Amino acid sequence: MTFTSSNLRDQIVTATDASDGECDVDAITEEIIEQHGAVDIETLDTDEFWAIVAKHATA
Template sequence: MTFTSRDLRDQVARATDASDGEYDVPAIVAEIIERQGGAVPVDDIETGEFWEIVGKHATD
């Protein structure tokens, strides 16, 4: 099964929904795709890097 940007968006949305704050999920997904060279599962991204990206896109 191919992992798509939609799959990534769903994973990012679940992660951010479970944390405090509001986040620009499309911007997070775009940055992950840019940094990783494509859509990859959140679990394949180093935890600190993932939350650094998320933090950059806080909207509140």
């Protein structure tokens, strides 16, 4: 199975739904794809992932 941007977005939604606050999931997805491609978030450094999420917090 090929990992797609939709798979990445789904993972981001799952991760951010389990955390406090709200964020722009599309912007997070775009930034990760620009920096790393469409990758499983488990392959990213945890601190880097949450720093990207924090940059796109909306509430």
